[in-house]
Amino acid sequence: MSNVPKGQISIEELENVHITIGKIVGAIEEKYEKTEAGGMTPKPGVSALRDWDHSLLSRYQPVYTPMCDQCCYCTFGKCDLTGNKEGACGINMEGHQAREFLLRVITGAAAHSGHGRHILHYLTDKYGKDHPIDVGPSNLLAPNIQTVTGIEPKTLGDLEPAIEYVEEQLTQLLATVHMGQEGAAIDFESKALHGGMLDHVGMEISDLAQISCLGMPKSDPEAPLAEIGMGCIDATKPMLLAIGHNVAGVANIIDYMEEKGIADQVELGGLCCTAIDMTRYQMDQGGVPHAKVVGTLAKELKMIRSGIPDVIVVDEQCVRADVLQEASRLSIPVITTNDKIMYGLPNRSNDNVDDIIEDLTSGKEKGALVLDLDLLGELAPRLTLEMSPIRKEKGIKALPNEEELKVLIDKCVQCNACELVCPNNLPIMKAMEIGADGDFTKFEFVHDQCAGCGRCDQACPKEIPVLDVIEKASQKAIMEEKGHIRSGRGQISDPDIRAEGVNLVMGTTPGIIALVGCSNYPDGTKDLYKMADEMLRRNYIVLTSGCSAMDLGMYKDENGETLYEKYPSKFLGGNLINVGSCVSNSHITGTAIKVAAIFAQRNITGNFEETADYIMNRIGAVGVAWGAYSQKAASIGTGCNRYGIPVVVGPHGSKYRRALIGKPYVEEDWKVFDARNGEEMPISASPEFLLTTVETVEELMPMLAKNCIRPSDNNMGRMIKLTHYMELSQKYLGHMPEDWYKFVRSETDLPLAKREELLKILEKDQGWEIDWKRKKILSGPTTKLDVTAQPTNLKRLCKGEC
Amino acid sequence: MVDTTKNTLVYTTWGPKSAKPVNPITISKLVSKAKRPLLVAGSELMKDEVMLEKAVAIASKGIPVAATGHSIKGFLDKGVEAKYNNIHSLAHFLGDKNWTGLDGKGGYDLILFFGHKKYYLNQVLSGFKNFTDLKTIAIERHFMQNASFSFGNLKPDLHVEALDELIENL
Ligand code: SF4
Ligand code: SF4
Ligand code: SF4
Numbered sequence: 001m002s003n004v005p006k007g008q009i010s011i012e013e014l015e016n017v018h019i020t021i022g023k024i025v026g027a028i029e030e031k032y033e034k035t036e037a038g039g040m041t042p043k044p045g046v047s048a049l050r051d052w053d054h055s056l057l058s059r060y061q062p063v064y065t066p067m068c069d070q071c072c073y074c075t076f077g078k079c080d081l082t083g084n085k086e087g088a089c090g091i092n093m094e095g096h097q098a099r100e101f102l103l104r105v106i107t108g109a110a111a112h113s114g115h116g117r118h119i120l121h122y123l124t125d126k127y128g129k130d131h132p133i134d135v136g137p138s139n140l141l142a143p144n145i146q147t148v149t150g151i152e153p154k155t156l157g158d159l160e161p162a163i164e165y166v167e168e169q170l171t172q173l174l175a176t177v178h179m180g181q182e183g184a185a186i187d188f189e190s191k192a193l194h195g196g197m198l199d200h201v202g203m204e205i206s207d208l209a210q211i212s213c214l215g216m217p218k219s220d221p222e223a224p225l226a227e228i229g230m231g232c233i234d235a236t237k238p239m240l241l242a243i244g245h246n247v248a249g250v251a252n253i254i255d256y257m258e259e260k261g262i263a264d265q266v267e268l269g270g271l272c273c274t275a276i277d278m279t280r281y282q283m284d285q286g287g288v289p290h291a292k293v294v295g296t297l298a299k300e301l302k303m304i305r306s307g308i309p310d311v312i313v314v315d316e317q318c319v320r321a322d323v324l325q326e327a328s329r330l331s332i333p334v335i336t337t338n339d340k341i342m343y344g345l346p347n348r349s350n351d352n353v354d355d356i357i358e359d360l361t362s363g364k365e366k367g368a369l370v371l372d373l374d375l376l377g378e379l380a381p382r383l384t385l386e387m388s389p390i391r392k393e394k395g396i397k398a399l400p401n402e403e404e405l406k407v408l409i410d411k412c413v414q415c416n417a418c419e420l421v422c423p424n425n426l427p428i429m430k431a432m433e434i435g436a437d438g439d440f441t442k443f444e445f446v447h448d449q450c451a452g453c454g455r456c457d458q459a460c461p462k463e464i465p466v467l468d469v470i471e472k473a474s475q476k477a478i479m480e481e482k483g484h485i486r487s488g489r490g491q492i493s494d495p496d497i498r499a500e501g502v503n504l505v506m507g508t509t510p511g512i513i514a515l516v517g518c519s520n521y522p523d524g525t526k527d528l529y530k531m532a533d534e535m536l537r538r539n540y541i542v543l544t545s546g547c548s549a550m551d552l553g554m555y556k557d558e559n560g561e562t563l564y565e566k567y568p569s570k571f572l573g574g575n576l577i578n579v580g581s582c583v584s585n586s587h588i589t590g591t592a593i594k595v596a597a598i599f600a601q602r603n604i605t606g607n608f609e610e611t612a613d614y615i616m617n618r619i620g621a622v623g624v625a626w627g628a629y630s631q632k633a634a635s636i637g638t639g640c641n642r643y644g645i646p647v648v649v650g651p652h653g654s655k656y657r658r659a660l661i662g663k664p665y666v667e668e669d670w671k672v673f674d675a676r677n678g679e680e681m682p683i684s685a686s687p688e689f690l691l692t693t694v695e696t697v698e699e700l701m702p703m704l705a706k707n708c709i710r711p712s713d714n715n716m717g718r719m720i721k722l723t724h725y726m727e728l729s730q731k732y733l734g735h736m737p738e739d740w741y742k743f744v745r746s747e748t749d750l751p752l753a754k755r756e757e758l759l760k761i762l763e764k765d766q767g768w769e770i771d772w773k774r775k776k777i778l779s780g781p782t783t784k785l786d787v788t789a790q791p792t793n794l795k796r797l798c799k800g801e802c
Numbered sequence: 803m804v805d806t807t808k809n810t811l812v813y814t815t816w817g818p819k820s821a822k823p824v825n826p827i828t829i830s831k832l833v834s835k836a837k838r839p840l841l842v843a844g845s846e847l848m849k850d851e852v853m854l855e856k857a858v859a860i861a862s863k864g865i866p867v868a869a870t871g872h873s874i875k876g877f878l879d880k881g882v883e884a885k886y887n888n889i890h891s892l893a894h895f896l897g898d899k900n901w902t903g904l905d906g907k908g909g910y911d912l913i914l915f916f917g918h919k920k921y922y923l924n925q926v927l928s929g930f931k932n933f934t935d936l937k938t939i940a941i942e943r944h945f946m947q948n949a950s951f952s953f954g955n956l957k958p959d960l961h962v963e964a965l966d967e968l969i970e971n972l
Contacts, residue, residue: 063894065929069817082819084932093932420955421813425920425944459813522919654890654925661894665901693890695871695922696845703888733886734875 039607042150043165046172046194049642052609053190055793056644059669060660060690062189064097067655071096074179089180098188099177101634101658105195106173108635111317112583113166113202115246118316118338120159120205122248122373123213129157134212136219138494143593143604144204144586148197150606156212159205166202169194189658196638197608203636204586211490214251216280216580219493221570223578226279226289228553229481230299233292235308237267238388240380242291243300243323244315245582247277249337252377253313254281254290266384269294271303272318273546273581279487280580289487295554296519296547301326301452302471307398310387313380316340317582318518318630322454324367331396333360333383334367337376345369353379361386399472400465408469409435411462418456418466423652424449424522428456428466435473443473449524485553486564488545488580492591494598496571500541501599505618507717509573510724511708512541514588514640515548517625517633522651525551527697528626532563532576534701538724539573540708545585547627549578585636589643592619608642609794616644617672617791620708620721622687623647624700628656637691646687646707648700653693660690664739667782672711675790678798682783683711683791684743702728702737711783711791715748718785723751741766745785747777803827804964809955810945816928821945821952826964829914829939829951830971833865836912836937838903842892843884845871847917856965857916858882863972865914866904868892873917889918893926897934912937920944941968 041048071087072078079087086092091099123131132155133141140146142153145162153159173195176182182191210216217223233239242250250270257263268291270278278291294303297318303309304326312327316338320326324334324343336342348356348368356379359365370376400408412432419429426449431442447470456466471478503509513535521527528551532542544552553562567576571591579587596602596614604611615621623640625633628649634656637647641660649656662669664685674681686709694700705724713721722743729737741762744750750758759775762768768780795801807823833839841861847854854876861867861877867884869877870892877884885904895901896910903909913936915923923940927948930938940946943961945954953964 061894063890063929064933065893065925066816066932067925067928069819069928069932080818082817082932416955416957420811420944423921522922651919651922654922659890659894661891663895663898663901665895689891692888693922695889695919696848698872698875699845699870699888732875733872734878735886738886 038150038605039603039610041608042606044148044608046169046176046191049194049608050187050190052612053193053642054186056193056641056690057186057189057660060662062098062185063659063661064094065654065657065659066093066097067657069093076179091183094185095183095188097657098185098192099182101656102173102188102192102195103177104631104634104656105192105199105638106170106635108630108632109166109195109199109202110170111632112199112206112635113163113170114340115316115583116202116206116209117163117167119246119248120156120163120209123209124156127156127213129155129160131156131213133158133208134218135208135491136493138219138491140494140594140597142204142208143590143597144200147593147604147606147608147611148201152605153208156209159209162201163205166198166205169198192638193642196635196640197642199635200586200589200639203583204590206583207490207580207586210247210277214247214280215282215284216277217283217487217489219491219496220284220489221568221577222286223280223487223489223569224283224286224289225484225564226291226293226487228293228295228483228485228550230294230303230306231479231482233269233294233308234267237265238384239267239269239309240311240313240384241294241303241309242268242270242274242278242313242315243272243319244338245273245317246315246338247274247281249313249315249373249376250274250278251281252373253380254278256377257381262381262385263290266381268292271295271300272297273583274315276485276488276546276549276581279485283487293485293550296550298450298452298519301454301467304330304332305398305468305471307396310391311335311380311384313337313376314341317632328366330398331363331391331394333387335376335380336367336369337371337373339371342369343367347371349375353382357383357386361390399468405469405472408464411464412436413462415461417459417461421455421459423451423453423455426450428470431470431473440473443470444477446470447474447477448526449521451520481554483553483556484562484564485550486569486578488549488578488584489569490580490584491587492571492577492594494594497591497594497598500571501595503573504595504620505599505712507620507710507713507721510538510540510705510717510721511620511622512543512591513704514621514623515542515544515552515626516546516585516588516623516636517548517628518630519547519551519627520629520650520652521627523696525554528552529555529563531624531626531697531701534728535704536563536567536574536576541571541573542576543579543588543591544576545579545588546582552576582632588623589640589645592621592643592645595619610797612643613792613794613797616793618710618712619645620710620713621645622704622707624704625653626650626697628653641690644690646689647691648694648703649691651693651695659692661692662688664688664742672791672793673795673798675792675798676788678795678800681789681791684709684783686710686743698732701732706737709743711789714787715746715785718743718745718749719751722749742782744777745781745783747775749785804960804967806953806956806960806964811955812945812947816924816948819931820947821940821949823945823954824951826968827971829941830968832912832937832939832951833914833972838908838910839865839912839914840904840910841865841867841914841916842889843867843869843873843877843916844889844918844923845873846919847873848876852962853917854880856962856969859969860914860916860972863969868904870918889922889926893929896936897929910936912939915940915946915949916942918942920946924948941965
């Protein structure tokens, strides 16, 4: 092997050969480490990648499902666009929906990059612009930043031009949303894809900065486990609850409590991504996380209404708008710490801690805006210790007691208003009916599926606090809500990619399933657990982050183990990896980029299109945002889409208004070029979509297996993927999928144990010609197995083109 | 005769154009008159045996079934022919005049929806309403404002009665 030249090897006219690449990987790595010349599109502007987008959108067409048939953007309107009519400015429904989608994406991207800007400034002030970026044993530190901007950051200061680029582009995109101007839906779509790509740069900036400065795990498969669940909170201690996505302030709180030796006296818990990042803080050397995770946004109102928190600190993003009102009813002071949420509170950033404490403990003020995070570090824990006895003494009662519960349930007149208004149409009326006889099982069912929105309360004509009733009646189940979550490990490291890249490209590790996003599930949290467990058992790599990472830790198997305890967390098949919080989603696209850069020696620097082309045709990865509701989930998914990574959202995701779905029955849509000679090469229709919705997890699982199939699969890889697709369809849909044969390129793609049986079906049902002596397919498949083929969507990459 | 048109209360609205609330007998007539009707049956049927039985009864009147989600399992277990489809893809294909249908014989002129989540179906129907000429009918327990025709909001027992009347007249 030592004589093999470094660089690309082309073996023509070899069929059915299974090549295992071992030592070449070392050579590839050497190549990467040499400085590469920049790619074609460093810091692309709004139209720079338009051709790429249009080619994606010609295969995956936008499918619009408007949330509203009217447009009320400007004073020309409002305009009724029903039936794809044009409004007064000339835009039609399609164009308007694409514009609405773009707006969602840039809102999400702005939330992440606004976070990135805040934390980068804060950390640069504190640690200096020369503070090194240290995210683990990697040379490729910032795959998204490098691919998109061409910048290879080494220090915090190097992140500055990258965030400036994102901000400038987001402004340009926002400008296109102004009335008039763009009329073509496809160009709004291209802009949305641009926004999604920017989002991954913004997220990466945030996470690189915080991992480097706040001692978060650095690509650590052994990152510690943290406690999670409402049931794990010790309500006997004074409790401080942090909600949001930006850990900067809470890090100071933890430092203060450690320094003063009061950490044991305060129960520190968190909701949403701040909670995840609290469990990452200072865990790069291992240890016991400084905080517990209460759960996702779905638990926010429930946790406040439990009355357990003595003080609430909020920062930014997924935080309910009514935290102050809800908390004040229960004498819980609220501290807001970020420009994004101020709740109309007085700014106390320059005041004395004792004065603020006096005003809050006396009830003179309901809360305070504290933008000085050093002040916050001292204020929040001290206030918690003081508030706890005061609230106890006041006898603050949150949920109804047993007798009151009965009275409330008896007030129900079975009008069904709550069920109609509930976003999930949960059977609350039925729960009330059987709850009247003391049977609370239906309430427990409702609690499990309830997203904690509080709409039922507002609808009830009898003024029953419906959510409180649900929560009180489910107390037993809530006490059992305890689990473990592995604190986020951050990036997948370069050595991880070296070890596993080949299996991903050949398909012998059947795929990466990325479970991300929020908690607006269609049928409760357990679905996520079921799905992850099934795919892990089948040797898929499951990456997770944010709220999904939390909910995966909420269930235990018969041995009392959560998935994080049951499965290891290396970057290998059958491993479960929590990358971290919302902004850590950039490591998912980052992983795919790293495979292109490290395993395949592609020049990624400022070279988006070629990197995406590589990923799209070779890396079997599917993102799943099963409970997606935020705009951030839309931008994360859209960023994946521009790299050619398909994303599935749960049924609520249909409210994002548009999907990107291909038509497998249109043959000309499923062709790529073979870069060796520029010839067109038919491929199987996978991924079938870039963004779609799915009804149930049972439907989802076979779909995941199918959509991990890629043109580059070798015969072993395709056989493995096809086996999972067929088995999962049989297990969950009760049938052999109708299109399985479309993924068969040769008999070697068929599972060995079933080969003969399947060949018979191919002969009988599809009319394929089989040589039964050699058990070989002679004719029939529409796609060819050729491990040396180099599938690409970019004609210019083909031999002889440039 | 069950009156399924009384309660069309909605808590949020998509806009000025809303479904016409109809009685079972009207739906039976519309379906019987259609040249190529299609039943799109969803996974909510898997949570309720009675509803699944009703869907099977509709299918047994010779209406082809596109089974979405994992409802295919329910139909196959009962020996009823159905084809699996993802509902979002199906909606995309149904809007394509070049699509040749589940059987290769062409598109459909009337789509009956049953066994779906309310919010999800309303979104799918919103696509049909705005971008196709297809007639859509929802026979769910809740009023589906984005269909062309729909039952109103019904209590569970009335819904069963309405479905029986519809099936009887197909
Ligand atoms: S932006 Fe166009 S469609 Fe919207 S309200 Fe103004 S004129 Fe009407
Ligand atoms: S709080 Fe829960 S039960 Fe009430 S409307 Fe919201 S999701 Fe439904
Ligand atoms: S809205 Fe109130 S009265 Fe009506 S069913 Fe629900 S809980 Fe009962």
